[in-house]
Amino acid sequence: QAKRRGRNRFAWFEPNMETELHFRSELEQGIREGLQRGEFVPYYEKQIDLETGELTGFEMLARWISPQYGLVSPEVFIPVAEEIGLIAELSEALIALALEDARTWDPRLTLSVNISPLQLRDPWFAQRLLKMLVAANFLPARLEIEITETCLHENIAVVRTLITSLKNQGICISLDDFGTGYSSLAQLRTLPFDRIKIDRSFVSSLGQSADSASIIEAISSLGRGMALPITAEGIETADVLAALRRFGQFKGQGYLYGQPASAEDVKRELAALGLLTSTAENAPAPDA
Numbered sequence: 001q002a003k004r005r006g007r008n009r010f011a012w013f014e015p016n017m018e019t020e021l022h023f024r025s026e027l028e029q030g031i032r033e034g035l036q037r038g039e040f041v042p043y044y045e046k047q048i049d050l051e052t053g054e055l056t057g058f059e060m061l062a063r064w065i066s067p068q069y070g071l072v073s074p075e076v077f078i079p080v081a082e083e084i085g086l087i088a089e090l091s092e093a094l095i096a097l098a099l100e101d102a103r104t105w106d107p108r109l110t111l112s113v114n115i116s117p118l119q120l121r122d123p124w125f126a127q128r129l130l131k132m133l134v135a136a137n138f139l140p141a142r143l144e145i146e147i148t149e150t151c152l153h154e155n156i157a158v159v160r161t162l163i164t165s166l167k168n169q170g171i172c173i174s175l176d177d178f179g180t181g182y183s184s185l186a187q188l189r190t191l192p193f194d195r196i197k198i199d200r201s202f203v204s205s206l207g208q209s210a211d212s213a214s215i216i217e218a219i220s221s222l223g224r225g226m227a228l229p230i231t232a233e234g235i236e237t238a239d240v241l242a243a244l245r246r247f248g249q250f251k252g253q254g255y256l257y258g259q260p261a262s263a264e265d266v267k268r269e270l271a272a273l274g275l276l277t278s279t280a281e282n283a284p285a286p287d288a
């Protein structure tokens with residue numbers, strides 16, 4: 001009987017594993033082809049100065065518009081792209097597109113991009129990025145790189161050299177999802193960050209949880225002490241915004257200000273606000 005149960009269990013388990021493996025290889029193939037076909041596009045989330053309510057820039061968030069799966073979250077395809085060795089190509093293609101978009105925005109607006117830990121282990125990454133900035137005629141000081149602390153567990157010497165050369169060019173480095181890792185505080189001393197981004201788990205529970213308020217209070221005083229400006233992610237309600245403003249002068253982002261939007265939607269909105277550079281300025285020089 002045990003044998004039969006064992007066989008049954010096996011028989012029950014096997015097709016699922018097969019389905020999963022099949023799905024996984026289909027997903028990998030989809031990502032490879034999607035990259036060739038230009039199915040990966042940048043979306044943009046507004047970043048706001050919470051003191052003045054002014055728009056300061058956008059965070060680029062990767063999206064996959066897949067003919068097969070629809071609009072796919074980066075939580076799904078970034079880890080797979082990392083595993084199959086395509087993250088650098090994917091990320092750099094998206095950054096190139098984002099630089100083209102951001103070039104048409106008011107030059108006071110910044111662009112933040114998320115960078116995978118794997119990219120920071122490639123000593124040539126900094127050079128390629130700087131080359132892209134030159135090609136797009138984009139001021140390095142307008143670019144912010146967001147890294148999570150998983151970056152910081154291995155090859156820290158390589159990462160530090162790379163980060164330092166990016167910083168020397170004027171690029172800002174932010175510590176993303178702050179407070180969620182198991183060694184957040186230690187990481188602050190590991191690399192010369194320019195900004196802390198408070199993870200949205202603390203921000204979105206601000207109204208309901210006294211603990212979240214204490215944590216944000218602590219991060220805020222840490223930021224003041226280390227002269228590190230702070231961005232709060234995941235602001236969804238006016239109540240959370242009001243509560244946050246009592247802690248200090250933060251930047252912020254979240255669905256309260258709108259969902260991440262396509263380049264075209266952003267352009268339309270900036271045009272309405274008078275925050276697009278004139279088309280004449282961006283058009284290629286007429287041959288005189």
Ligand code: C2E
Binds near residue numbers: 061073075177234254
């Ligand atoms: P992240 O950098 O922490 O980005 C914030 C995530 O929270 C985004 O999810 C954003 O859409 C979402 N979000 C923003 N405001 C709110 C809010 O008010 N409420 C809620 N519930 N969510 C909010 P998304 O776009 O799915 O990205 C997830 C993560 O994927 C990002 O987290 C980032 O770590 C990663 N990612 C995105 N684009 C890239 C990329 O080009 N390269 C790499 N390496 N990672 C990326």
Ligand code: MG
Binds near residue numbers: 059114146176
């Ligand atoms: Mg981010």
Ligand code: MG
Binds near residue numbers: 176199200
């Ligand atoms: Mg984050």
Ligand code: MG
Binds near residue numbers: 177
């Ligand atoms: Mg995140």
